[in-house]
Amino acid sequence: MEYDSPLAAGDIPSEDQRVRDLLNAGRLADANQLFDEVVARVPPGGGRWSRSAVLVNRAVLAWRLSRIPLALELAAEGWTDLDSEHPDSPAAAQTMSALGYLLEGIGHRRAALDMLRLAVQVARRSGDAETLAQCLQRLGGILNFRAASGPPQAAEQVFRQAAGYLREGLELVADPAFRRAIMAAYSRSLIGIGAYDRAEQLARDTHDQCVAVGDEWGQAVADWVLGILHQHRGDQDQARDVLRRAVELAERVNDISLLFRFSLDLADACAAVGDPVGEAAALRRSVGASLTAVETLQEGLGQALEQRKVAVQAQRLAVAAQEAAARDPLTGLTNRLGLERTAPFLLDSTATKGRIPWLVLLDVDGFKGVNDDAGHAAGDAVLREIAQLLRRECRIDDLVARWAGDEFVVLLGDTGNDYDIGPAVAERIRKSVDQHDWSGLLGPMIRPPTVSVGVAAGPAKLDTLFKAADAALYRAKRLGRNRVEVEPTARS
Template identity: 45%
Template structure:
């Protein structure tokens, strides 16, 4: 495998990377043949072990550069959807968003949002090679935007681009990343008037290890040298460098670079009085920026907006579902939520040979609390009891406010002895909780608890726990009782009050 970005080696299959290398080397017939053989026949098929969204975004770039615009749109939209629904690792998601931002360059707000998000996610993931790649993409976007003739503040964008490129150079990364950071920073330096340093970096980008094969970097370096010579007043040399940059960009089928370079070439030719060269360069710029880019940017922008709206609708639906399955007073799962989640929890416990335990409890003499202190205090007692019990639960246990002052707790997986132990722990936690700040010097609320295990359906388990709760109430309250079953010997645990 040829020298490539190490991030691609981590996230992109070998054959896809080979297509990219052949494109960047200007070997178009070979790249098209390999693309058709390996990718175009089944572009959405990803081998196991690779992040789907990252591979699809990379294939979208390949399809776009090879003139397969509709395929590029399809792949990019699917990659975007995968980031939202597939929950890839942060490094893979950053890589994907960075490539989508590159494709969207020209659709300004969306592109920069994706690129900056990619950098942030790469930082959070601590993936330094990924961060280098994303910084490089964002820096390139800033540099290109700064050099648009209608940009009101090019200096700040060039300075920002240089910061991003310099940070890229300071991070671990392969030779390909370093070459591109050198080439990109050279153009930013030229725009900022640092001509000597710009020329040094441009030449290093193409003379370093592997630079001869990297026509992308060679095109950027020649563009930089054209800018330097133009600023120095050496217009003939500037025209030669700009023509080389444009030829190289066309040879690797990068329409964004071709349009940018040919516009500069036309301006240099105009300064020289070379009107034939100027017209030829403008025609090249028009060809590069014509229908292909317009279709890509408009179509991809619409696709991403549609997926954004879809994702937003999904979020709203999830929020509505959460609201429907949550008790508004305590914030616990309500009866509907318990009915939806409980069966799966019970099935897991049985499948893992664990004992399914259900704990049913209610607040002792809750009506007296309401009558004495009022319903607002009664609501507080229910909220506080729920919080106290929830602190005693495991992360996968299911605690539900069933109705009124009655609560249900379904334990995920416990041994034959753990269910009663959990029940006693929550009973004691409620009894020992500091209630005086709200209730004054009166008696503190307590709970009675019914515990059951063994039945393999939720209704049977609930019936058994309810039967045990009734016995706990009859035993004097502030007590737990365990239902008798074939597996467990029923017993009551009396608590000193």
């Protein structure tokens, strides 16, 4: 992956991070010396994923230090834990993210993108904000480079994807060094979607911060972004000068992937101003960087990729099995387990945005009668039909779940500034079920089902919301069914 950022705190030892800091400051000799001391130590305990994360990230450091055989050895050793049955820890996400970085650097681009997307999924499940931000930054950085080098007609869409990931990461990250890396990447995405003024402000802020602390890696990326911005604005002379500085910094910090990308852009800038000597020199740099990455690494780590392919497939099957365990087989909705796993993240996100969390709890009226009069097969069909109506009436960001039996839960996502959205959605659902044509499913003699609905809003805790909504649901049943009741105390 071209954007190599500081790691989130947690599983990676502080001395390993110090090696990265020295590299990013262009102090290669000091980084090499400290790395010799670091790599001689056995990774600390804390579980096999933690050990794997340390090993793979040491492989990244070895690659940055041009110690290729050691990089391959460390990567192969760290890769062996990818068949873990429970990839839900920050260390697992860090391992996958670092592997994605290595795979991208050696040219295994599809595998790299798959690995980085999987790392983001695992990071989300882990609940660790810094790790998720790291994974989002690496994925967004790769998408930036794919957009820049891919078909022009597809570039803006890919840049928008990258911007979304990076913007989310920027909201999560606290570490200053890591924040600078995301800011630089995000500014490149903004150029890609035409937000030039905002991109320039962010890139210059990043550049100034990096200069102040001696972060030459971040300064190189910021200069590259500013150079691209000058190109878009037609100032090719300025673009050439700034891109030349970015290339020199990329050489100083020994980042082959950055050097390859920056040199290509510098060659374009030199050609635009009629500088054939500069263009040739930039192309020689890009070719040299490409040969280093491809010839030296692709064969060795490519073999490791093939050897681990079965393990990666097993890993994906394990993830799919986890997802299946959280889904109701009858309706296809999230089940109670899935709701309890996912709700805290949705509620935290809603609260962080200053929105009101809403929970809608509904129960099918007279469902026992449907089973008794029409049979359990018809009852199952009614539940499936209600699940479809819920999907239709709710948004993609809402979490729709079958709680148990004939009870369903809807946890609303971002509600914007509409403070009455919960009751409105509940009434829409009630009316949709009440006005649905059930005759084809139940016949004319069976009483069609309706739903009673309880609605609550308040603290971002699932159990608190559920208890309040359950009280409102009980009131709706007691007052005649087929109605919506809102729990007033939950809104305080």
